[in-house]
Amino acid sequence: MRILVVEDDRTTADYIADGLRREGHAVDALAQGRDALVRATTEDYDVLVVDRMLPGLDGLSLVKALRAARVATPVLFLTSLGGVDDRIEGLNAGGDDYLVKPFAFGELSARVAALARRPRMQEAVTELVAGDLRMDLLARRVTRAGQEIDLLPREFALLEQLLRRKGRVLTRTMLLESVWDIRFDPQTNVVETHVSRLRAKIDKPFETELIKTVRGAGYRIEG
Amino acid sequence: MARLGLPALRRSTPVRLAAFLVALFACVSLLSFGVTYLVIRNRLETGMRADLEQTMAGFSAAPSASALAALIANQGAVTDPSQRILTYLAPNGQVFGNVALSRGPEGFLYIDLGPNPTGARRDYLGLAGNFFGGQLIVAANRAPVTALAATFLDVLLASLLPTIVIAIGGGLYLARRSRARVDRIVATLDRLSSGDLTARVVPMPGAHDLAAIGEGVNRLAVRQEAATEALRQVSADIAHDLKTPIQRLAVQLDRLAAAEGMPETGAALAAEAREEAARIVGTFQSLLQIAQIEGGSPKARFVPVDLAEVARTFAEIYEPAADDAGQSLTLHLPGGPVTVQGDRSLLGQALANLIENALRHTPPGSRIAVTLHGGAQPVLEVADTGPGIPADERQNVLRRLYRLERSRTTPGSGLGLALVAAIADLHGAALTLDDAAPGLVVRLAFGRPDGAP
Numbered sequence: 001m002r003i004l005v006v007e008d009d010r011t012t013a014d015y016i017a018d019g020l021r022r023e024g025h026a027v028d029a030l031a032q033g034r035d036a037l038v039r040a041t042t043e044d045y046d047v048l049v050v051d052r053m054l055p056g057l058d059g060l061s062l063v064k065a066l067r068a069a070r071v072a073t074p075v076l077f078l079t080s081l082g083g084v085d086d087r088i089e090g091l092n093a094g095g096d097d098y099l100v101k102p103f104a105f106g107e108l109s110a111r112v113a114a115l116a117r118r119p120r121m122q123e124a125v126t127e128l129v130a131g132d133l134r135m136d137l138l139a140r141r142v143t144r145a146g147q148e149i150d151l152l153p154r155e156f157a158l159l160e161q162l163l164r165r166k167g168r169v170l171t172r173t174m175l176l177e178s179v180w181d182i183r184f185d186p187q188t189n190v191v192e193t194h195v196s197r198l199r200a201k202i203d204k205p206f207e208t209e210l211i212k213t214v215r216g217a218g219y220r221i222e223g
Numbered sequence: 224m225a226r227l228g229l230p231a232l233r234r235s236t237p238v239r240l241a242a243f244l245v246a247l248f249a250c251v252s253l254l255s256f257g258v259t260y261l262v263i264r265n266r267l268e269t270g271m272r273a274d275l276e277q278t279m280a281g282f283s284a285a286p287s288a289s290a291l292a293a294l295i296a297n298q299g300a301v302t303d304p305s306q307r308i309l310t311y312l313a314p315n316g317q318v319f320g321n322v323a324l325s326r327g328p329e330g331f332l333y334i335d336l337g338p339n340p341t342g343a344r345r346d347y348l349g350l351a352g353n354f355f356g357g358q359l360i361v362a363a364n365r366a367p368v369t370a371l372a373a374t375f376l377d378v379l380l381a382s383l384l385p386t387i388v389i390a391i392g393g394g395l396y397l398a399r400r401s402r403a404r405v406d407r408i409v410a411t412l413d414r415l416s417s418g419d420l421t422a423r424v425v426p427m428p429g430a431h432d433l434a435a436i437g438e439g440v441n442r443l444a445v446r447q448e449a450a451t452e453a454l455r456q457v458s459a460d461i462a463h464d465l466k467t468p469i470q471r472l473a474v475q476l477d478r479l480a481a482a483e484g485m486p487e488t489g490a491a492l493a494a495e496a497r498e499e500a501a502r503i504v505g506t507f508q509s510l511l512q513i514a515q516i517e518g519g520s521p522k523a524r525f526v527p528v529d530l531a532e533v534a535r536t537f538a539e540i541y542e543p544a545a546d547d548a549g550q551s552l553t554l555h556l557p558g559g560p561v562t563v564q565g566d567r568s569l570l571g572q573a574l575a576n577l578i579e580n581a582l583r584h585t586p587p588g589s590r591i592a593v594t595l596h597g598g599a600q601p602v603l604e605v606a607d608t609g610p611g612i613p614a615d616e617r618q619n620v621l622r623r624l625y626r627l628e629r630s631r632t633t634p635g636s637g638l639g640l641a642l643v644a645a646i647a648d649l650h651g652a653a654l655t656l657d658d659a660a661p662g663l664v665v666r667l668a669f670g671r672p673d674g675a676p
Contacts (some may be wrong), residue, residue, distance in 0.1 A: 009467050015474040043525070051323050053463050080462040085524075101502055102470035154539055180540055185505070185574050193543035201622065 001116050004030045006036040006062065006091070007078065008054050012101075016049060021107045034055030037065055047117045049108070052079045052090065060093045067094035074115040076108075085185065106217025110169040111117050128163035130210055130223030133202060135163055138169040145203055154179065155198050162211065162221040171218035195219055237401050241394020246386050252383050260375045266349065267368050272331060273331070274348040276362045279388040288313060288355035295319045295359070305339060306364050309346060314356035327351055328359050334362050343367065404433045409439055420448040424602050451518055458511055465507060472500050509638040516569070516645040529560040529566045530595055530603055530669075537574045538593045543584065547586030557597035563669045567651045573646040576639040579607040585609025585662070600670030608662040643667075 003020055007013040008031045017027045025063040028045075030036045033054040040048060048066075063075050077095040079086055089099050097111050128135040133144045140156060142149045151159065156180045162170060172191040176182040195211065202211045212220050251474075252308070286292035295311040299321035302309055310320035318324075329351050336345035346369060387414030414422035423444060424437035479485065480493035513537040538554035545552035563570075571664050576594070581591045585607045612620060621644045647654040653668040 009471070011471040011474055012467065020326055025501075053459070077318075080466040082457055083348075086514070088524075100508075101466045102473045102500065104473070182534060182540070182571060183568055184575070186540075186575055187505075188541065188544050188582060190540050190544050197543050 001025045001112075003046065003049060003112065004036065004040055004043075004045045005026050005045050005049045006033065006054065006059065007031065007049070009051075012051075012078075012179055015105065016108060019109065023109060031055075033059065033062040036055045037062055039068050040066055040073065043069055047112050048073050049112065050075055050077055050087075050095075052077055052081075060089065063094045067131075069156070076111055076115055078103075104216055106214065107171050107173065110171045110217055111176060113155050114165065114174065115168075118190040120216065128160065128166075130163055130166055130221050132206075133163075133223070135160060142202070144206055147205075148199055151198075151201060154194065155201065158194055158198055159202065163220060166221055166223050169214050169217050169220045174218065232459040234258070237398040241390055241397070245394075248386060248390070249383060252379070252386075254349070256375060256379050264368055264371055270315070271363050272350070273473040275331075275361050275363060278360065279350050279352050282359055283354060283647055284353075284354070291316070291354055291357070291359065291458055291668050292319045293514060301346065305343070305345060307392060308349065308360065308362040309427045310360045311354075311642050312358045320360075327356075329353055333365075336403060346624070356634065360676065390464055390563075397510070401655045404437075408433065411437075411444075415440075415447070417462060418558055420444060422461060436501065454514070455519055455587060458514060462507075462511060466504070467653055469500055469504055473497055476500065503509075506638060509642055512644045513642055516642075516649050523565060525564045526567070527562045527568055528565045529562055530570070530601055531556050531559070531561050531597075533567065533571050534593055534603065537571060537578060545582055545591060548582060550582060550585060550589045550591055552591045552593070555592060559597070561601045562593055562599045567650070568645045573643045573667065574603065576643050580639055580665075581605055581609065581663075583606040589662070602666055602668045604664055604666040606659045606662060606664035608659070611658055611661060612656060614658070620656070621654070633670040637670060640665075 005013055005016050005020075005027060007016065007029065010031075013029045017029045020027045028039065030055075031145065034057045036048075036050070036054075036218055037057060044191050048063075050063060051107060054062070057065075059077060063077075065167065066073070066075075074096045075094065076097045076099060077089065077090045078099050078101060080101050090098050096115055097175050099108060099111060113214045126136070126138050128137065132146075135142050135156075137160070142156065142159065143149055152198070158175065161175060161178050170178075176186070199209075199211055203211060210221055210223065214223055273560050282291060282294060285294050292311050292313050295309050299309045299319065302321055304321040308320070308322045308324070310318065310322055311327050312318055312324070324337070332349045332351060334347040334349045336347070344366075346365045347362035348365050348368075350361050351358055353359075353361045364676075389540065402595050408424050409599060411422045411424045427434045427437055436625045476493045476497040480490045480497075485493075488591045510528050532555060538552060542552045569573070578593065580591075585591065586609065589606045589608045591605065594604050595608065597603075644654050647667055650669065653666075655666045655668070657664045657666065
C-alpha cells in the first residue's frame, strides 16, 4: 500500500513511517500541510495519516481542502486532544478514523489496514466463514464443525466484527467502538473478558484456536 | 411580540407602575373634586340662607298677624311653590301661603315634599320664624345644590374615565413592548447558559435602559466566548506540547524494548515504563476532559438519551469482568425507556466510572447493583456491598486527585469521581454518596427543572 504520513514531529513521523515500511508499505512522510495538499492531490495514495496540529495549514483544513478537491483517500487523524468535540470536528471535516496520542504502533497499523481495505460498499453477505466456523447472519446462528453454538447477542456481535475483518487485527479500542459504541478507554480489561467468554464457546471445545491474540495490538480471527 | 397572560401582566413592572399611577391619579382627582364640590355647595347654601333671612326680614316688617297673613297670601298666590315656599301658620291654626306646612321649631330646616307629578324632586331649604304668635316659614328649592352634585359627577366621569383608560392602555402597550424586549434578553441568557456562546441580544433602538442591559449581556457573552476559546486553545496547546514528548518517549521505549541484545529484564522495564507513560496520559486526559466539560460547550450537543439503554449496555460490558473477579453485577430497570437530555458518551462514561470504582474497591464476593428509577426525575444508582466510604470522607472523594488512604495501592488516577461529578453537573443532575449499609451507593439524580447546576 502507498501511505502518506503528514506529521511535523520528526520522532513520531519516523516511528510511524519505519513501522509501516517494515510491514511492507510504501511510505512518504511530510511535515507541512501545504506540501501534503499538493502531494495528495497529485499522487495516488491508499491511506493518509494526518496530524491535526500542523504548522501552516493545519490537518483539519488540509483534509477539508482535499475533500473539496474530490480526493476521497481514507484519512486517519492523529490528535493530541481526543475530546468528543474534537473527534466530531475531525469526522465532519472528512476524516474517516481518529487516533489519540500517544498510541501504540499496533493500534495505528490495525486502523490503517482497516481503512485501506474498507469495502466501498457493504456487500450483502448472509454468511461469514472462518475454517469450520460458519455464521448465518439471517438466522443469527453459529456452528462450528457442524455443531450449533449458543451465543449471547453481544458475543454474536463481537464474533461478527472479527469475522468481517478476517485475517486482520482488531484492536481493543476498535472492538469497543464497533461492538459497544464506546469511545473512551475503560480502566478494566472489559474486551479481554468478553473475548475469553467467546473463546470458551467457540475455541475451547475444538482442536484449533480461531481467535488469535496479537501481542501489543489486539485480536485476529484466522481462517 | 410576546403573548402576555394575566399572571405575566401582573408581574410586569410597567403594568404595575401604570396601575399604581392610575390609582394615585384617581385618588388625587377624587379628593380635589370632593373638596371643590363641598366648598361650592357650602357657598351656595350660605347664599341661600342669606337670601332666606333677607326674605324673612322683609316679611317681619308687617305690623300685625293679620297683615302678615294677608301679605303671605298675596305673595304666595304669585309664587311658584316648586321654586319657593311662603307659608304663615296663624295663631288660630289657619294656614296661609302656597304650601301647607306644619309648625316646627324655629330656625333653618330641610323640607322634602317628595317628587312632584312630573318626577322632579321637591327638596327645600327653609327658615322658620315665630311672629305674632304664629309661625312664618320661607323656603327655597335646593335644586341648584342637587344639580351641582350631578354636574360635578358628570365632570368627574368625563375627565377621570378617559385618563384611566389611556393610562391603562398605555401601561399595557409599554408592558408588552418592554416584555418582548425582556423576553429577548432572557432568551439570549438562556442560550448562553446552555452553552451556546454565540448567542447575542439583537440591538433595541429606543429602549435605553433595556438596550443598555442587552449591550451588557452582549459584552459579557463576547468575553465569555473569548475566554472559552482561550481555554480551548490553551488546552489544545498544552495537550500538543505534552503529548508530543510522551509520544516520543513511548516510541523510544518501544525501540528500547525491541533493541537487539536487550536482556529480558531490560525489555520488561521498558514495557513497565511505557505503561507508566500511559498512566500519565490517562491522568492528563481526564483532567483535560473535566476542564472541557466544565467549560460547558458539550451542552450544545445534547440529545435525548435513554438511560435504560445506557445502563443495559454498561452492565453487560462489565458483567464478565465482575464475574472473573468473583463479584456479581446485577441490573434493575423500570419497564420502558427513561429519557433525559444529555450526551450519551459522557453519561456512559460516568456510569462506567461508577461501576469500575465499585469493581476496584470491593473484595471478591461483593454484590454490585446498577439500578435505574424512572419517572419525571430519574435516578441512576450504583450500589455495592464493599467497605463503603466513611461519612466524613464522602465529600472529599469528589475532589480531583483525592484518594482514600486505603486506596493508594489500587490502580486509578483519583479523577474518576471528579469526572462523574463534572458530567453530573453538566446534566443538571445531583451526585450523592450514601451508606448502603453495608457498602456504598452512588446516586445520579436527574431532572432538576431548570437543568442548571
